[in-house]
Amino acid sequence: MLTYTPPSASTFKTREKPWLLLLMAFAWLWPGVFSHDLWHPNEPALFTAVEAAVQSGAYWHADVLGRTDFSVSPVYLWTAATLVRLFSPWAMDAYAAARLASVLFTAVGLxxxxxxxxxxxxxxxxxxxxxxxxxxxxxxxxxxxxxxxxLTFAALGLILCGFSLAGKKVIAASLLLGGGWVLLSLAEGWLLPLSLMALALLLPLHAAWRFKRYWLTLFGAFAVALPLLPLYPFALRLYSPQEFAVWRDAYLLGIWGGLQPHNLPAFQTASLLYYLKNLLWFTFPAWPLAVWSGVRMRITAQAWGVLAAAWLVLVLLLLSFDPQPVQERLVWLLPPLALLAAAQLDGLRRGAAAFLNWFGIMTFGLLAAFLWLGFAAANYGWPAKLAERAAYFSPYYLPDIDTMPMVVAVLFTPLWLLAITRKNIRGRQAVTNWAAGVTLAWALLMTLLLPWLDAAKSHAPVVRQMEASLSAELKKEISDGLSCISVAPQAETARMAWAQYGHLPLTLDEHCTYRLVEQPKTAAAPTGWRMIWQGARPRNKTEGFALLEKL
Incomplete structure (x- = not known):
């Protein structure tokens, strides 16, 4: 059977409405998308690639200042560039339009x-x-x-959905499963989708997956995936044989690199411990609820339980061989964990549900109060001690109170208070309140403290500080081409930051009188040069910039 109804479901009637879930998901999706610059470390490089795609119309691979970066999926690149063309600048700025790609793919995954x-x-x-x-x-x-x-999350959501439809709608299941594998290959390389394809073939070893419609679904899914999987590399090879060689040798297998000669990947105890440690916060509250489901019932007796358990074991095994752990790869575990978490949610004991509810109320209630205090401290100087810490972590911030974010923040707080006052809390209500708390905290952070965060995480204040240090005569000479500021090709952070926020052009010509360099704030000027300005983002000890003048 592919459908499982918990024993307690018949005795518990929910009053929740589907539109409330849609409203919460909508409220959760949007805070943080608008009204801020590109934040270090990932956004500047990705937007540089999107901007290059918008200008050139080339979507086969990401171009970051002339360097090919296959870690950015061509599907994500194409989607973000298309959204920038559609919505910028008339509806929103280019940064927000590009971020809509993340919102779109996350919504597909959900x-x-x-x-x-x-x-x-x-x-x-x-x-x-x-x-x-x-x-x-x-x-x-x-x-x-x-x-x-x-994009990875969207592909995994489609794959899970395809498995769920295998016993009911063969054609839809085949398209979702096969299409999800192909999309995943464009997001994470071939290793992960090939592993999930192997998992799909092995599932019939369990009796719950041995039925005719699943065999038909498998046939259809492979009929969709096998012709499409090599389509991108084939097209890339026709477009640029050199770039295809780079993709094949360094990116084809995702976390294991490519087909270049190298030692076989080894089991990494440190990688496994890294992922298990970060899983505790990254996937909370899904993982304790999944454990509860495993304790409460024999999940391997159900088709979905076999799938979820095998998926988790497979992904953890893959991550154990990851030579460079990245916490974002824990997204690979989220779909099966969430499925397991929901299985026995209505059967969660009242004490456990009450504790989760209480813990969420206390955690997000205190966090919301702290965020409101932080807003008052950053903008009005009270409490004084907190205002000192706010200035320490974001010294470039100037008090900035925008009406619309304030309206959003003021609305979210009482709505959350209304949501948590419900009586007869069961498992689903506790998780709903937890999700509402996450939404509240994130919304307050991305409205009340967004300008304060922007001043700390963006390079814009540093760029403005450097240009303000130059005389009006020198600025005019540089603008007119009578003088120039050089920058090294490998100084990508500086090149991206000044391209986005600066008004003075930088050049790769090494013969300029002035040179912009990346170096720690404590570093001295090299021989033959005089330092006329240096700066960095707040509290950053390793990344700094300096403007030098040739002696």
């Missing part, structure tokens, strides 16, 4: 996982899966900033 929960677990469980995902803090940066991991 929808796919929600539909899978509905078909695997039964009525009302699709929304439980989505609530468990919204409650995971690890999804927040992926969703609201320029981040290609959102």
């Amino acid at each position: 929808f796919g996982c929600g539909v899978a929960g509905f078909h695997f677990l039964g009525r009302h469980h699709g929304r439980s899966v989505v609530l468990a995902l919204i409650g995971c803090v690890g999804l927040l940066p992926m969703t609201h900033f320029l981040n290609g991991t959102s």
Whole structure:
């Protein structure tokens, strides 16, 4: 059977409405997308690639200042560039338009996982899966900033949805499963999708997956995936044989690199420990609820349980061989964890549900109060001690109170207070309140303190500071081409920052009288040069910039 109804579901009637879930998901998706610059470290390079694609119309690979970067998916690049063309500048700035790609792909992933929960677990469980995902803090940066991991999440959601439809709608299941594998190959290389394809072939070893419609689904999914998987590398080879060689030798297998001669990947105990440690916060509250489901029932007796358990084991095994751990790859575990978390949510004991609810109320209530205090400190100087710390961490910030973010912040707080006052808290209500708390905290952070964060995480204040240090005569000479400021080709951070926020052109000509260099703030000027300005983002000890004049 592909549909499972928990024993307690018959005794518990939910009063939740689907439109409330849609409203919460909508409220959760948008804070942090608008009204700020590109934030270090990932956004500047990704937007540089998007901007190059908009200007050149070339979407085969990301171009970051002339350097090919295959870590950015061509699908994400194409989507972000298209959204910039559609919505910038008339509806929003180019940064926000590009971030819409992350919002779009995350919404696809949430929808796919929600539909899978509905078909695997039964009525009302699709929304439980989505609530468990919204409650995971690890999804927040992926969703609201320029981040290609959102495409991975969308592909995994489609794959899970395809598995869930295998017993009901063979054609739809085949398209979702095969299409999800292909999309995943464009986001993470071939290793992960090939592993999930192997998992799909091995599932019939369990009796729950041995039925005719699943065999037909497998046939259809492979009929979709096998012709499409080599399509991108084939087209890339025709477009640029040199770039294809780079992709083949260094990126084809994703976390394992490519086909260049190298030692076989080895089991990394440190990588496994890294992922297990970060999983505790990245996927909370999905993982403890998944453990509860495993304790409460025999999940391997159900088709969805076999899939989820095998998926988790497979991904953890892959991550154990990861030579360079990155916490964003924990997204690979989220769909099966959320599915397991929703399975026994309505059967969660009252004490456990009450504790989760209490913990969420205390955590997000105190965090919301702190964020309001931080807003008052940064803008009005009270409390004084907190105002000192705010100035220490973001010294370039000038008090900035915008009406619209304030309206959003003022609305979110009482709505959250209204949501947590419900009585007869059960498992689903506790998770709903947790997701509401995450939404509240993120919304307050991205409205009340957004300008303060922007001043600390953006390079714009540093660029403005450098240009303000120059005389009006020198600025005019540089603008007219009578003088110039050089920058090294490898100084990509400086080149991207000054291209986005500066008004004076930089050149790669090494014979200029002035040179912009990347160096720590404590470094001295090299021989033959005089330092006329230096600066850095606040509290950054390793990254700094200096403007030098030739003696």
